[in-house]
Amino acid sequence: MTDTLKEYCRQKVACIDHKLELLLPKQGQYPPVILEAMRYSVFAGGKRMRPVLLMAAADAVNGRGEEYTHVAAGLEMIHTYSLIHDDLPAMDDDDYRRGKPTNHKVYGEAMAILAGDALLTYAFEVMGRQPDVLSDVLLRVIAEIAAAVGPLGMVGGQAMDLFSEGKQIGLQEIEYLHKAKTGALFKASIRAGAMLAGAGEEQLQDLTQYSDYFGLAFQITDDILDVTGNQAELGKPVGSDSKNQKATYVSLYSVDKAKSIAGEAVDGALNTLKFFGPEADILRDLAKYLLSRNN
Template identity: 45%
Template sequence: MEKHKKILNKQLLASVSGLDAPPVLKEAMAYSLEAGGKRIRPLLLFAVIDSFGKNPEIGLSTASALEMIHTYSLIHDDLPSMDNDDLRRGKPTNHKVFGEAMAILAGDGLLTYSIQLIAEDKNLQADQKVELLQLLSQCAGPEGMVGGQVADMEGENKELGLDDLEYIHTHKTGKLLTFSVLAGAIIGGADRSQMDWFKHFSHHLGLSFQISDDILDVTGDEELMGKPVGSDTGRHKSTYPSVLTLKGAQEQLARHIEEAKTALRQTNLNTGILNQITDLVADRTH
């Protein structure tokens, strides 16, 4: 995981620096990519490819595209018109450094360049590119992450039930995690049964990731997190601890983690690394 994280980070910055684009735009795009983070989505993609016994690096362009879309969503999420955050991963947010207009354009650049990266990937067959681009558009767009963000905004200052909360998080956070897993399965050559089990796995892992995020917003360490804790409460957002209590949220997290691991076993693949990533989600501290 550490090896491929380093390879990915190098590839991300090389891709952006090689663009024929205004220097300030490239600088703004690279700034948020360089902020780092866990890179959980690309690592999931690499781990799924590895479970098929294939070299994870054949998914490098797709992993880069995925991380660019995730990063664009964070840049836009932090804007004054959205969550109005000053810090991201311990650094000033993009708009605090480059201004609102350039932050919006940096996000736009990352989103659109991600499509180009997959389309130009020489490691993929034409039918794989089409399948990946269709899935990515669905998971990142109005039926996925963007739709989830809208539902999340509309849910502020309201008391949401568990079903509403799961809809938001399945879409806002879970859909890109689903793409990570299913993209790795497409590149790895999964059969229909394996694709179905990977869908189950990604669904439960996505919810686990968000529940742990909500728990950390209550119990986390600001220094480790690189951002203020309690921000969801301050914005009057419904979260798993507010709906289920902290203990109930922790029990729900344990249930989804177990469901994710059960689905992994059904793929009949070498999923050791995927199990470790699932444990990291369950036990994360930031």
């Protein structure tokens, strides 16, 4: 990671953490442990990648990425809800996430389901209250984020993932699964940043293509890390894909071939930014970083 990117992420993560702290309800009149359960997982050490991508895309367009923190915080709440539900006993049944006990291990299964539901719902309330953006732009952004994480996006991908466990699936299905399960929210984060910042049609198209390559490179490097990674750095056990007989780029190809496909995807991402100047350097650094990430 370049020093510029490191400093950028430090600043944006501080900004989004501050906003999440302000926005997430504290102990209310009655609702008991649910507010605590929501905060537990939101502040369990996430990298805030989706908010950072939103802000970096907005910065590439108008340099005002930090103005869109309501939508950025909403993205992080949605991401957190998806992790809480993925970890449930009925789903992946994980006891640890980022080195900490998962939500249902701390608060019980019923409260973990509700905390996830609450984060997903609250995200839409918070995003709807984003100030200083034209209402019709904000409405389009919210509908697009909802579509990205709904039955034809993230939740659909999760359903397909469950459905295909232990089955032989081909490259086309793997690509579809990843696009839905993780790619769609990355794409929506980047497009949301661009739209909120008032990107023109061509800029929006370029950033959309960037997001496709970014999502692909992210997923392949994720698959590689599950084989070559270090449990302490990852904060989760390695080898779980193979244990769960999940179809991945590595199970389909070799680690070396997967690395080379990831490299091509990053080149593709950089190429989509050719009409942007230095204002898109963070997006460039983020794409290049994927090839060296260790968590």
